[in-house]
Amino acid sequence: MDIKQLKNKYPEGINFLLTGVGGQGTILASNVLADLGMALGFDVKKAEIHGMSQRGGNVISYIRWGEHVYSPIITKGEADIILAFEKLEALRSIEQISPDGMILINDYAIVPVTVSSGLSVYPDDENIQESLQKFTSNTYWVKGQDIAEEIGYPKASNVVLLGALTALLAIDPKEVLKVIAARISQKYISFNEQAFDSGYKTIQKRPD
Amino acid sequence: MKRILSGNEAVARGAWEAGCSVASGYPGTPSTEIMETFARYPNAYAEWATNEKVGLDVSIGAAYAGKRAISTMKHVGLNVAADALFYVAMTGVEAGLVIVSADDPSMHSSQNEQDNRQFAKFSRIPCLDPADSQEARDFTIAAFDLSEQFDTPVLLRMTTRVCHTSSPVEVTEQQQQIPEKGKYPRNPAKYVMIPANARRRHPVIEERVSELSRFAENFPYNRIEYRSKDLGIITGGVAYQYAREVFPNASILKLGMVYPLPVEMIRTFSESVEKVIVLEELDPFIEDQVRLMGIELYKPAKPINSDYAHTKSIFPIPGELNSAIVRHAAYLAGLINVDIKQEQINLNVPLPARPPTLCPGCPHRSSFYVLSKLKVPVNGDIGCYTLGVAPPLSTIDTCGCMGAGIGVAHGAAVAGDQERHVAVIGDSTFFHTGISALINVAYNRSNVITIIMDNRVTGMTGHQENPGTGFTLQNQATIELDIEKLVLACGIEKVLTVEAFQVDVIEKTLKQWMKEDGPAVLITREECALLPSARKRYLPLQVTDQCNGCTVCFRIGCPAILKSEELDPKYHRPLAIIDQELCTGCEICAQVCPRDAILFRDQVIALTKSEVG
Incomplete structure (x- = not known):
């Protein structure tokens, strides 16, 4: 799909919602998507809320691509694509998804203190899948964390998911890699390229 | 050339392009990145001041001395700096002075939701309110020009959503060349605000407001976009974006300057549309x-907010807006026919909260653990350590504003409260406004115990340098303030500095001091666990088979300690396990474990060696 096709598929532009836990690279991924949108010729807005806690808190950012983007905020039912770097956060943000929206989930759990201290229970996979299904059938699970760990760079699960997203949107992977390379330090480029390729291939290999 | 900048980066960029050469401010979400960005530009001096009032005084000093200057702060910072704001509104300046207030609608990380546009009206200075990053850059430049043209400081009012949203910005690579001013002004009639001079200045600044309002009629950033004449919307700041989104066909009067207002422009606009609203x-x-101008605004059939006449007629006052909130309010007001979708899909799964907590390895945790055992009233302050309020530690009883804790504790003591009060405050907050409150404790002889949690950095806002760190914002080596000596000099005789991770020392000291009268200060010193130097020492600890699930380590509220699925055979309680990714090896859990079932760092190292060997 070239840019024209992308614009035809999303005539109103694309709203991305990225969600994860502090330290997972949600901000880097949203920077990449903002840069990419600009490189593809869209008007772009990227909004993020810096939480109170540096580690362990929820991080959400909104990226909007369009002809002309006004509001920086994506409200309920407006997210065309959700990129969730953690399963529970996928569930927490699912109400934001648009009726035929797509969600990409990193198959990975980070247990919050409320669970480890016994106050609440982390929902099991079946429950999560069932609940997501109520909102969309367009669900893609990616073993981002496992893949990143295999590569030897556990922090790169965000880039694995970006690879998968690139395949799903049929955007030229070279274009995305260029944007990623501009955002990270030279010494991590090869790790990130591997992570990206693996993510890209998980989607390509999938029978449609 | 266009580049993608956050609103904060755009303000810094605009200041630099406008030839601003001095910046002073205090960190505070959502304003912090303005200073951090500006500090990296060439030909720019930038500093973290000890508090916002000092920061504004510094910028005023630079502007008096003929240099364009900027001062940045979060909204509540302008309360601290208000004294300075009001005198500089009276004196005016020699070179441009821009005061940035970053408001926080919805209180993403603040204690209140004040609207600082009110400060502009209160102090009679112009206020610019950008709606995106491009405007943040453009308005900053315009603010410097306005400041000089009208001999006034200018308030650049940002909001979280503008500060932290990135969008493409057209910039220039050229910095304005500001002509060198002559000698420092010797002009007491203008700059010495003794009553006789101040009385002469007050009419001047009232006249300045009316001149500015006439200027506002042709100010290029106040503009009318005519579309359908059925509905006209007067708006400013980020609300403009929601107006465009929800009412794509409406005519809009977009105010870049929200104080003072262009009366004629507003009148003309209102007369040319059928209904007019303010968003x-x-x-x-x-x-x-606008109401005071005698302009009739569209009134919903039924009042939406409250029946009090002097409130907003359509849109809510609390909280930040978004297009859904605006759409819903517009529907209720009868302005649009279609409401937002209200139907709920039930998730059926309870979602465990992920509240902000003290990080694994946080040096504040030990003091809060001890305080939770002592069950004394604790008067807290603003910083990471406010998180001591969260369960299971649940130790903070009050928290209001920067520097409040020590004074509030003193108030309870002099009121004769039966319990001994402990105030907790961080290093940077102590330098900010804690010192004067501590002097008050010593001077007025109360028995408040103060814990200064010295984690060697300004933590909550993301690791800024402060007078205790030995470095400036622009990374110059400098003094490292000795807190203990300072406390002694305040007149507090009982002072002790301890390593923050020593649980038993903290406990023994506090217990002893509780028995004695008089004020005391405990300084718990250990660098923030997220600092790069601290990260190098991470060493995850391990739980041995001695654990019987007694739950004591769960009570320190460390995210790295998890309940395992394995139960103790005798008591059927979940055993503790330690998340090897999260644990930093601070040893607080190992110290509190009554069965020595958590290995200390030395033991872990020995074990690893023996396993390898």
Whole structure:
């Protein structure tokens, strides 16, 4: 799909919602998507809320691509694509998804203190899948964390998911890699390229 | 050339392009990145001041001395700096002075939701309110020009959503060349605000407001976009974006300058549309002024907010807006026919909260653990350590504003409260406004125990340098303030500095001091666990088979300690396990474990060696 096709598929532009836990690279991924949108010729807005806690808190950012983007905020039912770097956060943000929206989930759990201290229970996979299904059938699970760990760079699960997203949107992977390379330090480029390729291939290999 | 900048980066960029050469401010979400960005530009001096009032005084000093200057702070910072704001509004300046207030609608990380446009009206200075990053850059430049043209400081009012949203910005690579001013002004009639001079200045600044309002009629950033004449919207700041989104066909009067207002422009606009409404975030700031002009605003059939006449007529006051909130309010007001979708899909799964907590390895945790055992009233302050309020530690009883804790504790003591009060405050907050409160404790002889949690950095806002760190914002080596000596000099005789991770020392000291009268200060010193130097020492600890699930380590509220699925065979309680990714090896859990079932760092190292060997 070239840019024209992308614009035809999303005539109103694309709203991305990225969600994860502090330290997972949600901000880097949203920077990449903002840069990419600009490189593809869209008007772009990227909004993020810096939480109170540096580690362990929820991080959400909104990226909007369009002809002309006004509001920086994506409200309920407006997210065309959700990129969730953690399963529970996928569930927490699912109400934001648009009726035929797509969600990409990193198959990975980070247990919050409320669970480890016994106050609440982390929902099991079946429950999560069932609940997501109520909102969309367009669900893609990616073993981002496992893949990143295999590569030897556990922090790169965000880039694995970006690879998968690139395949799903049929955007030229070279274009995305260029944007990623501009955002990270030279010494991590090869790790990130591997992570990206693996993510890209998980989607390509999938029978449609 | 266009580049993608956050609103904060755009303000810094605009200041630099405008030839601003001095910046002073205090960190505070959502304003912090303005200074951090500006500090990296060439030909720019930038500093973290000890508090916002000092920061504004510094910028005023630079502007008096003929250099364009900027001062940045979060909204509540302007309360601290208000004294300075009001005198500089009276004196005016020699070179441009821009005061940035970053408001926080919805209180993403603040204690209140004040609308600082009110400060502009209160102090009679112009206020610019950008709606995106491009405007943040453009308005900053315009603010410097306005400041010089009208001999006034200018308030650049940002909001979280503008500060932290990135969008493409057209910039220039050229910095304005500001002509060198002559000698420092010797002009007491203008700059010495003794009553006789101040009385002469007050009419001057009232006249300045009317001149500015006439100027506002042709100010290029106040503009009318005519579309359908059925509905006209007067708006400013980020609310403009929601107006465009929800009412794509409406005519819009977009105010870049929200104080003072262009009366004729507003009148002309209102007369040329059928219905006119005001769309703004937080207070009815524009709305009230437009009503005072005698302009009839569209009134919903039924009052939406409250039946009090002097409130916003359509949109909510609390909280930041978004297009869904605006759409819903517009529907209730009868302005649009279609409401937002209200139907709920039930998730059926309870979602465990992920509240902000003290990080694994946080040096504040030990003091809070001890305080939770002592069960004394604790008067807290603003910083990471406010998180001591969260369960299971649940130790903070009050928290209001920067520097409040020590004074509030002193108040309870002099009121004769039966319990001994402990105030907790961080290093940077102590330098900010804690020192004067501590002097008050010593001077007025109360028995408040103060814990200064010295984690060697300004933590909550993301690791800024402060007078205790030995470095400046622009990374110059400098003094490292000795807190203990300072406390002694305040007149507090009982002072002790301990390593923050020593649980038993903290406990013994506090217990002893509780028995004695008089004020005391405990300084718990250990660098923030997220600092790069601290990260190098991470060493995850391990739980041995001695654990019987007694739950004591769960009570320190460390995210790295998890309940395992394995139960103790005798008591059927979940055993503790330690998350090897999260644990930093601070040893607080190992110290509190009554069965020595958590290995200390040395033991872990020995074990690893023996396993390898």
